[in-house]
Amino acid sequence: MKAVIVGGGIGGLATAIAFTRHGWDVEVLERSTRITEVGAGLSLWPNALRALDALGLGDEIRSRAREENSAGIRDSKGRWLSRTDVDAIRARYGSPILMHRHDLLDILRAAVPESAVRTGISATEARPDGAVAHSAGTSTGDVVVGADGIHSMVRRTVCGSVEPRYSGYTAWRVVVTPAEPIGDMGESWGRGERFGYGTLPDGRVYCFATANLPAGAEGGGLSELRARFGSWHEPIPMLLAAADDTALLEHDLYDLPPLKAFTAGRIALVGDAAHAMTPNLGQGACQALEDAVVLARVAAEGGDLTPYDTQRRPRTQMIVQRSRSIGAIGQLSSPLAVLARNAILRLTPPSAQFKSLAPILDWEV
Numbered sequence: 001m002k003a004v005i006v007g008g009g010i011g012g013l014a015t016a017i018a019f020t021r022h023g024w025d026v027e028v029l030e031r032s033t034r035i036t037e038v039g040a041g042l043s044l045w046p047n048a049l050r051a052l053d054a055l056g057l058g059d060e061i062r063s064r065a066r067e068e069n070s071a072g073i074r075d076s077k078g079r080w081l082s083r084t085d086v087d088a089i090r091a092r093y094g095s096p097i098l099m100h101r102h103d104l105l106d107i108l109r110a111a112v113p114e115s116a117v118r119t120g121i122s123a124t125e126a127r128p129d130g131a132v133a134h135s136a137g138t139s140t141g142d143v144v145v146g147a148d149g150i151h152s153m154v155r156r157t158v159c160g161s162v163e164p165r166y167s168g169y170t171a172w173r174v175v176v177t178p179a180e181p182i183g184d185m186g187e188s189w190g191r192g193e194r195f196g197y198g199t200l201p202d203g204r205v206y207c208f209a210t211a212n213l214p215a216g217a218e219g220g221g222l223s224e225l226r227a228r229f230g231s232w233h234e235p236i237p238m239l240l241a242a243a244d245d246t247a248l249l250e251h252d253l254y255d256l257p258p259l260k261a262f263t264a265g266r267i268a269l270v271g272d273a274a275h276a277m278t279p280n281l282g283q284g285a286c287q288a289l290e291d292a293v294v295l296a297r298v299a300a301e302g303g304d305l306t307p308y309d310t311q312r313r314p315r316t317q318m319i320v321q322r323s324r325s326i327g328a329i330g331q332l333s334s335p336l337a338v339l340a341r342n343a344i345l346r347l348t349p350p351s352a353q354f355k356s357l358a359p360i361l362d363w364e365v
């Protein structure tokens with residue numbers, strides 16, 4: 001049996017590993033000439049670590065990651081609005097971790113047979129009979145996986161044309177070497193702007209920030225970030241002082257409206273191709289990892305991929321929606337709304353936040 005996988009990102013490589021573990025042959029078609037990820041951090045929650053354990057990679061991932069020890073939300077002056085009970089999460093579900101994207105991709109890539117990954121190949125059409133037309137000919141599989149990201153070509157065969165939705169805000173990411181070590185991690189929320197940071201295993205700090213901006217607006221790079229966040233509480237100004245303009249990433253944030261199906265005949269969608277989400281819950285890659293494990297198991301159990309759709313669509317679409325709502329709250333900009341939001345956050349006990357995370361973190365293979 002063979003799976004042809006379009007896309008060699010986190011979702012595609014994880015899916016290739018999952019199929020291989022069920023004894024399938026895999027062929028990964030990646031249009032870039034190199035398997036690579038952007039230079040930024042990535043948080044992985046315990047649900048994703050359970051998926052990685054199922055792929056046989058959990059321990060290796062943990063050894064190249066840093067456990068998250070503290071988290072929460074502050075205002076721009078550094079006053080706590082809400083604190084995440086990381087100890088309770090760890091005790092119940094296991095520790096969330098933060099790692100560099102390159103390290104995750106390296107580990108995934110090394111676990112896929114060398115000859116199975118074909119780079120520099122652009123897929124142009126996926127057919128319901130299991131054929132994929134691409135820039136070097138045609139590949140055929142018993143299953144075709146669309147792991148080709150938010151602008152998925154494979155998705156067109158499954159559910160026609162679907163336009164991603166702009167969230168209303170843009171995101172910057174940068175990894176910096178701080179002048180002093182940063183003990184904690186977390187996010188700070190202002191008016192229509194947020195800034196977050198967390199320490200990577202090598203002591204560098206992954207920073208991310210968002211701001212309400214029209215889609216496609218010209219970002220002003222580091223000078224804009226410093227103008228927006230330079231007067232916020234420490235360590236934000238210190239981190240921005242250490243940042244390098246050439247390493248700064250800026251992306252408008254989009255998600256996908258709910259798709260009517262994740263499968264059609266022999267084709268299935270995983271990761272951002274199926275359920276691209278805003279990063280407010282840090283679950284996009286986590287869900288791609290869950291997809292990989294479930295899809296390979298369903299495919300190995302028989303020819304019908306419908307159980308994959310049944311198991312994955314409601315869960316991932318719930319998370320897309322929640323992430324969208326958290327983003328809308330985090331990006332509120334009117335002074336009155338921000339005042340009310342901050343007051344509610346202060347009054348919400350950590351136990352309520354813990355409870356609300358349960359349906360996301362309690363996933364079992």
Ligand SMILES: Cc1cc2nc3c(=O)[nH]c(=O)nc-3n(C[C@H](O)[C@H](O)[C@H](O)COP(=O)(O)OP(=O)(O)OC[C@H]3O[C@@H](n4cnc5c(N)ncnc54)[C@H](O)[C@@H]3O)c2cc1C
Pocket residue numbers: 006007008009010011012029030031032041042043044121122123124147148149150152153171173251270271272273277279282283284285286287288
């Ligand atoms: C700012 C930001 C922060 C985030 N933070 C987190 C986080 O902390 N935790 C978390 O879990 N998630 C996070 N995410 C989400 C996460 O990055 C994505 O969900 C994840 O990378 C999706 O992986 P994927 O493999 O599905 O798609 P992609 O990474 O988009 O990979 C798709 C691959 O397919 C290839 N491709 C596309 N079209 C073709 C074609 N026609 N032929 C061949 N190849 C093709 C592309 O080149 C690419 O390599 C964040 C996202 C953003 C934007």
